[in-house]
Amino acid sequence: xxxxxxxxxxxxxxxxxFVIIRDFFPxxxxxxxxxxxxxxxxxxxxxxxxxxVTKGLERLDDYFGELLYNGAHVSILEMLLGxxxxxxxxxxxxxxxxxxxxxPHSDAMQGGVVWVALDEVNKQNGCLEFLKGSxxxxxxxxxxxxxxxxxxxxxxxxxxxAMNSGDIVFFRxxxxxxxxxxxxxxxxxxxxxxYVGNSSKDWGKNMGGKVINKVxxxxxxxx
Numbered sequence: 001x002x003x004x005x006x007x008x009x010x011x012x013x014x015x016x017x018f019v020i021i022r023d024f025f026p027x028x029x030x031x032x033x034x035x036x037x038x039x040x041x042x043x044x045x046x047x048x049x050x051x052x053v054t055k056g057l058e059r060l061d062d063y064f065g066e067l068l069y070n071g072a073h074v075s076i077l078e079m080l081l082g083x084x085x086x087x088x089x090x091x092x093x094x095x096x097x098x099x100x101x102x103x104p105h106s107d108a109m110q111g112g113v114v115w116v117a118l119d120e121v122n123k124q125n126g127c128l129e130f131l132k133g134s135x136x137x138x139x140x141x142x143x144x145x146x147x148x149x150x151x152x153x154x155x156x157x158x159x160x161x162a163m164n165s166g167d168i169v170f171f172r173x174x175x176x177x178x179x180x181x182x183x184x185x186x187x188x189x190x191x192x193x194x195y196v197g198n199s200s201k202d203w204g205k206n207m208g209g210k211v212i213n214k215v216x217x218x219x220x221x222x223x
Contacts, residue, residue: 017135017175037092085195107173111196
């Protein structure tokens, strides 16, 4: 990626609060992510609203720890944020049921989220959707909650993040985002990594060493 491309990405990210890069991961790596994630999570049972999400992949397979800390996306996220991101956790998720829906919301934590499409994602099977520039108007959207429906389908700043397998989206967690239900029943898997923008060591000095768990909780709805 040359300087001009970096500057364009940064300008788009600063304006909209998210940016998509197409064909970021090759098919071979997508296949390996899927294989390892499905193997690592096959015996895990979840309940509740986020039953389709497994966080902490880096603790289940060192491969995901390497991706979380040293993946090719990390330097790009650092460029977009303008500071070194601090990794918190990686997760694998599916969306095979109509009731698996995340409503419009923003997350309280500052930082960045990396969201990788493992399958084609579109409006019919519940792609990510954003309100462009909403991270610049946090108070306006502070009332939104991931478990409470809000219809933003006619909002002028709406953007659908339709993606193919291997595409990646970088976004600020404070950008309003959501994903609808899987209406057509197609396979819809994803992998993501969560980061904060400041060193967790500095945060830990002021938060009794509990920063990482707090950050993970803050990011729990960013899917």
